[in-house]
Amino acid sequence: MTLGILGGGQLGRMTAFAALRMGLDVRFLVPEPADSVACFAGVTVGDWNDPDVLRRFAEGCDAVTVESEWAPADRLADAAPGVPVWPSPETLRLVRDKAAQRRRLAEAHLPQPPFRVCESEGAFREAAGALGLPVVVKRRRGSYDGYGNATVRQGTELAVAWARLADTDGVLVEAFVPFEAELSVIVARSRDGETVVYPVFYTEQRDHRCHAVVVPSGMPPGVEAEAVRVAVETVEAVGGVGLVAVELFALPDGQVLVNEIAPRPHNTGHLTIEACHTSQFENHARAVLGLPLGRTELRTLAACMVNVLGTTSGPVRLNALPDALTAPGVAVHLYGKRESRPRRKMGHVTALGADPAEVRARAEEAARRLVL
Numbered sequence: 347m348t349l350g351i352l353g354g355g356q357l358g359r360m361t362a363f364a365a366l367r368m369g370l371d372v373r374f375l376v377p378e379p380a381d382s383v384a385c386f387a388g389v390t391v392g393d394w395n396d397p398d399v400l401r402r403f404a405e406g407c408d409a410v411t412v413e414s415e416w417a418p419a420d421r422l423a424d425a426a427p428g429v430p431v432w433p434s435p436e437t438l439r440l441v442r443d444k445a446a447q448r449r450r451l452a453e454a455h456l457p458q459p460p461f462r463v464c465e466s467e468g469a470f471r472e473a474a475g476a477l478g479l480p481v482v483v484k485r486r487r488g489s490y491d492g493y494g495n496a497t498v499r500q501g502t503e504l505a506v507a508w509a510r511l512a513d514t515d516g517v518l519v520e521a522f523v524p525f526e527a528e529l530s531v532i533v534a535r536s537r538d539g540e541t542v543v544y545p546v547f548y549t550e551q552r553d554h555r556c557h558a559v560v561v562p563s564g565m566p567p568g569v570e571a572e573a574v575r576v577a578v579e580t581v582e583a584v585g586g587v588g589l590v591a592v593e594l595f596a597l598p599d600g601q602v603l604v605n606e607i608a609p610r611p612h613n614t615g616h617l618t619i620e621a622c623h624t625s626q627f628e629n630h631a632r633a634v635l636g637l638p639l640g641r642t643e644l645r646t647l648a649a650c651m652v653n654v655l656g657t658t659s660g661p662v663r664l665n666a667l668p669d670a671l672t673a674p675g676v677a678v679h680l681y682g683k684r685e686s687r688p689r690r691k692m693g694h695v696t697a698l699g700a701d702p703a704e705v706r707a708r709a710e711e712a713a714r715r716l717v718l
């Protein structure tokens with residue numbers, strides 16, 4: 347069986363590691379050479395908007411998937427109609443536009459922050475007034491790691507937010523959610539509807555970017571059950587196939603709201619490689635290929651993942667690796683990127699153990715040692 351992947355970052359790399367272990371073939375199509383997948387034989391560098399390039403790539407694949415919602419899966423589906431593409435173009439259309447995503451979830455009666463989609467600056471000002479400041483203003487498309495968001499606390503900041511974030515079809519505006527915790531629920535859904543759900547993860551963002559993930563989440567069982575219910579219904583509402591990560595806000599009163607959806611393996615699921623019976627990457631490959639899904643339960647009492655971000659600009663030297671490798675019970679993952687940049691995702695570490703606070707301390711310490 348051959349799995350095609352559009353994109354060549356760390357998510358594709360880790361999906362390939364999992365697929366290769368099961369004896370599958372993996373091939374990549376990337377628009378430019380990509381360090382993280384340079385170690386694999388089947389990498390095509392080409393114009394991935396060109397139907398001929400897409401058709402040749404898809405030929406012989408049993409399924410094609412993406413490692414980012416921005417990869418042209420919809421174009422591939424047009425160019426190679428006989429090859430299954432997951433997530434489907436329809437799911438991608440919904441997920442790429444944060445406003446369309448919110449509207450679909452509203453139709454499905456899923457809990458989410460109060461929001462407005464505003465197509466003019468006048469409507470935007472009115473919405474901010476109606477929702478009440480502070481509000482979170484979001485670019486509709488193309489943003490990640492918080493680059494497309496602004497929190498507006500005063501009326502005087504509205505004009506700047508509009509100028510920076512509005513597209514021709516406006517912006518998404520949300521009420522600021524005073525959440526107690528952010529959670530992530532990762533769901534794998536195969537193309538024939540079989541669904542498995544990972545344990546609820548507690549996630550911590552720094553500067554709007556994933557910093558640490560801990561399991562168990564520490565939330566009461568009722569909140570966890572609600573998080574799972576909401577996540578599974580969300581995945582159904584967008585017709586998700588493959589892996590779908592649902593980012594959630596947990597409120598102090600026990601309510602759970604959907605923040606956003608990612609229809610692919612997710613940074614908050616990296617700890618599943620060591621902490622669960624089947625990693626998110628393996629289940630993604632299985633789901634898009636129509637293979638039976640694997641068990642998602644923990645095989646440890648507690649686990650923590652901490653991201654390793656770049657600190658300086660320049661070629662990567664692994665001087666810090668030996669020291670990090672001496673951290674006991676910590677798995678070090680580096681993504682093979684040859685150039686570092688401040689805040690670039692370079693790798694992550696995962697610690698396993700019996701106690702959430704203890705595994706967190708150990709993972710933080712190992713990540714601190716990895717100065718790249």
Ligand SMILES: Nc1ncnc2c1ncn2[C@@H]1O[C@H](COP(=O)(O)OP(=O)(O)O)[C@@H](O)[C@H]1O
Pocket residue numbers: 459482484489490491492493494495520521522523524528551554555593605606
């Ligand atoms: N409505 C909101 N209220 C409070 N915080 C929010 C809200 N929306 C987003 N955030 C914060 O910003 C982070 C990034 O926002 P998100 O919409 O997930 O953007 P991105 O696509 O960049 O990940 C979230 O993880 C959360 O910490």
Ligand SMILES: [Mg+2]
Pocket residue numbers: 491593606
């Ligand atoms: Mg997000």
